[in-house]
Amino acid sequence: MSVTTKATIASFGGKLLKLSHQSKVTGTEMNFNLFLPPQVTTNALHKAPVLIWLSGLTCTPDNCTEKGFFQHGASKKGIAVLYPDTSPRGANIQGEDESYDFGSGAGFYVDATVDPWSKNYKMYSYITEELPSTVFENFKQLDSSRVSITGHSMGGHGALSLFLKNPGKYKSASAFAPIANPLKAPWGEKAFKGYFGESDWQSKGAEHDSTELLKKWKGGPLDILIDVGTGDNFYKQKQLLPENLVEAAKSIGQDTAVNVRFQPDYDHSYFTMASFADDHVDHAAKYLFA
Amino acid sequence: MSVTTKATIASFGGKLLKLSHQSKVTGTEMNFNLFLPPQVTTNALHKAPVLIWLSGLTCTPDNCTEKGFFQHGASKKGIAVLYPDTSPRGANIQGEDESYDFGSGAGFYVDATVDPWSKNYKMYSYITEELPSTVFENFKQLDSSRVSITGHSMGGHGALSLFLKNPGKYKSASAFAPIANPLKAPWGEKAFKGYFGESDWQSKGAEHDSTELLKKWKGGPLDILIDVGTGDNFYKQKQLLPENLVEAAKSIGQDTAVNVRFQPDYDHSYFTMASFADDHVDHAAKYLFA
Numbered sequence: 001m002s003v004t005t006k007a008t009i010a011s012f013g014g015k016l017l018k019l020s021h022q023s024k025v026t027g028t029e030m031n032f033n034l035f036l037p038p039q040v041t042t043n044a045l046h047k048a049p050v051l052i053w054l055s056g057l058t059c060t061p062d063n064c065t066e067k068g069f070f071q072h073g074a075s076k077k078g079i080a081v082l083y084p085d086t087s088p089r090g091a092n093i094q095g096e097d098e099s100y101d102f103g104s105g106a107g108f109y110v111d112a113t114v115d116p117w118s119k120n121y122k123m124y125s126y127i128t129e130e131l132p133s134t135v136f137e138n139f140k141q142l143d144s145s146r147v148s149i150t151g152h153s154m155g156g157h158g159a160l161s162l163f164l165k166n167p168g169k170y171k172s173a174s175a176f177a178p179i180a181n182p183l184k185a186p187w188g189e190k191a192f193k194g195y196f197g198e199s200d201w202q203s204k205g206a207e208h209d210s211t212e213l214l215k216k217w218k219g220g221p222l223d224i225l226i227d228v229g230t231g232d233n234f235y236k237q238k239q240l241l242p243e244n245l246v247e248a249a250k251s252i253g254q255d256t257a258v259n260v261r262f263q264p265d266y267d268h269s270y271f272t273m274a275s276f277a278d279d280h281v282d283h284a285a286k287y288l289f290a
Numbered sequence: 291m292s293v294t295t296k297a298t299i300a301s302f303g304g305k306l307l308k309l310s311h312q313s314k315v316t317g318t319e320m321n322f323n324l325f326l327p328p329q330v331t332t333n334a335l336h337k338a339p340v341l342i343w344l345s346g347l348t349c350t351p352d353n354c355t356e357k358g359f360f361q362h363g364a365s366k367k368g369i370a371v372l373y374p375d376t377s378p379r380g381a382n383i384q385g386e387d388e389s390y391d392f393g394s395g396a397g398f399y400v401d402a403t404v405d406p407w408s409k410n411y412k413m414y415s416y417i418t419e420e421l422p423s424t425v426f427e428n429f430k431q432l433d434s435s436r437v438s439i440t441g442h443s444m445g446g447h448g449a450l451s452l453f454l455k456n457p458g459k460y461k462s463a464s465a466f467a468p469i470a471n472p473l474k475a476p477w478g479e480k481a482f483k484g485y486f487g488e489s490d491w492q493s494k495g496a497e498h499d500s501t502e503l504l505k506k507w508k509g510g511p512l513d514i515l516i517d518v519g520t521g522d523n524f525y526k527q528k529q530l531l532p533e534n535l536v537e538a539a540k541s542i543g544q545d546t547a548v549n550v551r552f553q554p555d556y557d558h559s560y561f562t563m564a565s566f567a568d569d570h571v572d573h574a575a576k577y578l579f580a
Contacts, residue, residue: 010521010555012565066357066560231300265300274359275302 001134006031012075013038016065025122025130026088032131033061035071039078040141047143048080049171049288050135051281054127054151054158055086056177057187058105064152067270073281079288080142084131086154091120101187102194108182109158110208112195121195124208128162128169148284152176152273153234154187157210160224160245164213172287174225174280176273177232181211181244186237211241214248214257222249222257225283227276229266291424296321302365303328306355315412315420316378322421323351325361329368330431337433338370339461339578340425341571344417344441344448345376346467347477348395354442357560363571369578370432374421376444381410391477392484398472399448400498402485411485414498418452418459438574442466442563443524444477447500450514450535454503462577464515464570466563467522471501471534476527501531504538504547512539512547515573517566519556 007018014037023030040048051074053064061083064070074081087107093116096103107123136144149170151159156178163173182188183205192205206212214222228235228242235242242260249257266272297308304327313320330338341364343354351373354360364371377397383406386393397413426434439460441449446468453463472478473495482495496502504512518525518532525532532550539547556562 009557009559009561010519010553010565011561015555016561069359069362069564071564072359072362229300263300265305267299269299270356271299271301271306274361275300 001137003134003138011035012071014071014075015041016071018061021134023088023126023130025126026091026120028088028091028120030088030126030131031061031085033065033083034135034139035065035074035081035083036139036141037075037078037080040080044141046078047141048078049143049146049148050080050082051284051288052082052084052127052147052149052159054084054109054149054155056151056153056155057086058100059086059155060105061085063270064273067274069274069277070281073278077281077285077289079281079285082131082135084127087123088120093117093120102190106154106191108154108191108195108208109162110191110195113200113204114195114197117195124162127158128166146171146288148172148288150174150280150284151178153268154179156180156226157182157188160210161208161213163224164210164217165207167219171290172223172284174283176227176276176280177229177235177240177268178210178226178242179240180226181209181241183209183212184241184244185239187239211244211248214245215251217252217254222254224258225280226258226260227263227266227272227279228260229263229268229272231265232268232272234268291427293424293428301325302361304361304365305331306361308351311424313378313416313420315416316381316410318378318381318410320378320416320421321351321375323355323373324425324429325355325364325371325373326429326431327365327368327370330370334431336368337431338368339433339436339438340370340372341574341578342372342374342417342437342439342449344374344399344439344445346441346443346445347376348390349376349445350395351375353560354563357564359564359567360571363568367571367575367579369571369575372421372425374417377413378410383407383410392480396444396481398444398481398485398498399452400481400485403490403494404485404487407485414452417448418456436461436578438462438578440464440570440574441468443558444469446470446516447472447478450500451498451503454500454507455497457509461580462513462574464573466517466566466570467519467525467530467558468500468516468532469530470516471499471531473499473502474531474534475529477529501534501538504535505541507542507544512544514548515570516548516550517553517556517562517569518550519553519558519562521555522558522562524558
């Protein structure tokens with residue numbers, strides 16, 4: 001599980017690494033970025049916890065790295081940030097590059113079960129298992145026992161669903177403008193039908209739908225931070241449905257489990273993430289350093 | 291001097307406006323961005339000072355807006371940030387789009403004196419006169435008596451040379467990786483020869499060369515902040531020459547006029563600007579609120 005370093009860039013006192021590896025899970029070369037905070041680049045004895053950032057539709061590891069401003073807060077707190085890609089690339093599947101919301105750049109953090117996608121599109125296994133294994137094997141200055149997760153839009157869906165499917169695996173979760181109930185949203189329906197098939201998409205999709213997962217949550221008290229802009233067109237188009245997640249929390253008696261902050265006028269862009277990135281790093285830090 | 295608003299984006303508690311206007315000086319439509327800090331978007335009585343950001347080669351107003359994170363510090367301090375373009379666009383001059391370092395995206399903040407550039411390529415007059423006039427006429431919540439200037443690479447040359455050519459016009463100046471002695475650098479020589487002609491480029495160029503201007507400075511004590519990364523390839527290639535600016539300061543008995551901070555390993559990218567943007571906002575704030 002060797003890793004190729006494509007670039008080493010100084011950023012906020014630490015190092016931003018542009019990396020790639022040959023994934024056995026997806027069968028493709030996968031790019032990812034890793035920010036190492038100054039606490040580990042200058043002190044060999046320090047071990048840093050990790051915040052995983054899952055990006056939204058169309059994004060590569062670079063978008064949030066350049067525009068999300070997470071290094072600012074992560075540098076202060078001593079947290080590494082892992083920026084994976086959003087899908088396999090170059091799998092040579094017919095139609096993989098035809099849609100912005102399906103195929104390349106749109107893996108939806110699930111393991112596809114139907115042809116032709118099931119061979120390569122295994123982003124759930126990739127993000128929960130292979131990528132962190134690879135990272136912790138190659139970067140001993142990171143602490144595999146302290147990992148939190150966050151993300152945007154499709155990546156917000158990814159962050160919340162991975163967190164809720166794997167109690168205890170992540171210390172905390174937060175999201176920007178997450179697709180919080182994909183079974184009820186056009187983006188989610190298209191992705192689940194494509195990756196799970198017309199007959200199974202609702203049952204298999206429910207296993208990856210944060211609202212459905214939260215209704216069945218048996219773990220302890222939750223504290224999920226979510227920011228949604230009131231100027232977000234995809235929120236207005238009901239692609240996100242954060243209210244459904246709040247209702248699900250109430251249905252299990254955890255009224256305060258999901259803290260949705262509606263940010264006035266903010267849109268779906270990285271300007272919103274940059275504006276509140278520090279808050280999400282602080283939220284993760286509260287649990288990573290508890 | 292009307293302005294067209296192309297987008298209004300919430301950012302760090304304030305508003306980021308994407309704007310354009312028909313420039314009489316350049317004869318073209320010019321795009322620019324303006325960040326209004328929360329202090330003026332929420333309080334009609336407050337007037338904000340302005341920090342002008344001049345971008346480097348190839349950049350539009352959007353690069354620093356998205357990747358420089360000046361909004362972070364400007365929002366806290368209550369400073370507006372003005373992001374102009376780097377040249378006229380679409381002037382329909384033969385060859386204007388052929389080089390990354392001359393013509394489009396490379397106006398070098400001078401008024402060209404030779405054909406075919408002299409008709410449109412008047413970025414010095416545009417930045418020092420027409421653009422601020424337009425901005426202050428259209429945005430009464432900004433204080434025209436308090437303006438500072440900063441920039442990167444070609445824009446660092448612009449910031450320093452405009453500051454040194456116009457004593458008192460700007461409250462302070464700073465720069466990232468500025469082309470500090472363009473007469474001695476390949477980029478500067480190419481630009482000055484192109485915009486001023488083969489016979490006049492050295493004499494006219496000297497009027498825009500920060501090192502030459504500083505040698506003749508008759509104003510008061512200076513305090514110019516400059517960040518240069520030791521991993522900056524253009525620094526290594528002697529395109530920047532900040533040492534010459536430091537020597538010029540010594541030659542006029544102002545040994546501390548130019549504070550060049552060599553940042554270890556940092557490169558020429560926006561990751562460097564993002565990492566130290568707050569420091570440059572703080573530097574400007576010291577003089578804008580003096």
